[in-house]
Amino acid sequence: MKKRQDDYEAFVAKFERKRTSDDCYTPPEVYDIVHGWLSEQVDLRGAQIVRPFWPDTDYRRVEYPDGCVVVDNPPFSKFAEIIRWYLERGVRFFLFAQHKTIFNLDAPYTRLVCGADVIYENGAAVRTSFASNLFGDTLAMSVPDLYERLTTAMRSKDPLPRYSYPSHLLTFSDLSRCASHGVALSIPRSGATFVRRLDSQQAVKKYIYGGGFLLSDQQAARMEEALREADRLKAEKVASVAWAISDREREIIAQLSAGQA
Structure with missing residues (x-):
C-alpha cells in the first residue's frame, strides 16, 4: 500500500507547475514598505501604479497608461530584458532586483543598492536591491533607510522552520x-x-x-x-x-x- 501511495504522489508531482527562482512573489507587507518609501522620495500623486508581473502574464501585453509607474518584482531571469523594454518605451519603473547583479546591465537607470534579505512568498530569502528610472541622472545610490525598514520587517516575521x-x-x-x-x-x-x-x-x-x-x-x-x-x-x-x-x-x-x- 505504501509503495502504491508513493507511486501516486510521484505521478501527481509530474503535473505540478515547476517553480523557479522567478517565483519570488512579494509579501504584501514588503511591498507596502517599498511603495511607502518610494512615495517619500518621488512625487507619485496622480500616477497609476502598475503591477504587471503575475503568473502566466506577459508584461509586454499589459496596458501602461500615460504617466504610470511600474512598482513590482519582475522575474529575475528576465531583468535585463525588462529594463531595456521599459527604457525604450519611456515607461517609468521602480523594480526589485537581485542585489549581486544590480550592476550587470549598462543602461541609463539608477541602481538603488539596499542589500536587505527579503523573505518572499515561496520562502526564498533573497538579498534585494532596486532599479529605477525615477532618479534622474543618478547612476547609483545607497538607500540605508529602506534597508533598515525592510530588515526590521524581516526580523519581526515568524522564522521559517x-x-x-x-x-x-x-x-x-x-x-x-x-x-x-x-x-x-x-x-x-x-x-x-x-x-x-x-x-x-x-x-x-x-x-x-x-x-x-x-x-x-x-x-x-x-x-x-x-x-x-x-x-x-x-x-x-x-x-x-x-x-x-x-x-x-x-x-x-x-x-x-x-x-x-
Whole structure:
C-alpha cells in the first residue's frame, strides 16, 4: 500500500507547475514598505501604479497608461530584458532586483543598492536591491533607510522552520557543502537506500526536499568526517586577489575627473 501511495504522489508531482527562482512573489507587507518609501522620495500623486508581473502574464501585453509607474518584482531571469523594454518605451519603473547583479546591465537607470534579505512568498530569502528610472541622472545610490525598514520587517516575521536531519540521512545539501569547500567524497550504492521522507515526518506530512538516502553506519561516519573537514576549510582565510587599474583606465578616470571639476 505504501509503495502504491508513493507511486501516486510521484505521478501527481509530474503535473505540478515547476517553480523557479522567478517565483519570488512579494509579501504584501514588503511591498507596502517599498511603495511607502518610494512615495517619500518621488512625487507619485496622480500616477497609476502598475503591477504587471503575475503568473502566466506577459508584461509586454499589459496596458501602461500615460504617466504610470511600474512598482513590482519582475522575474529575475528576465531583468535585463525588462529594463531595456521599459527604457525604450519611456515607461517609468521602480523594480526589485537581485542585489549581486544590480550592476550587470549598462543602461541609463539608477541602481538603488539596499542589500536587505527579503523573505518572499515561496520562502526564498533573497538579498534585494532596486532599479529605477525615477532618479534622474543618478547612476547609483545607497538607500540605508529602506534597508533598515525592510530588515526590521524581516526580523519581526515568524522564522521559517529549520530542519535538522540525523547523520544517517544523506541530502544533496550535504554533498554540496563538501563540494563548495573542496572536499571530495563518493558514496557506494551498497551503503545507501533512497527515501522520500523519514517515518517521523509521515504524521505531519513532511518530505525531505529533493529526497535523500539512508546511510549505513560506515557511510554515515565518512559523511560526518567529510562535513567536519568542509567546515574546517571554510573557516580558513582565503587571500583576496587585488586587481590593478590600467593606464588606459586611468586616462578614462582623468577624463571623468576633468568633467567633474
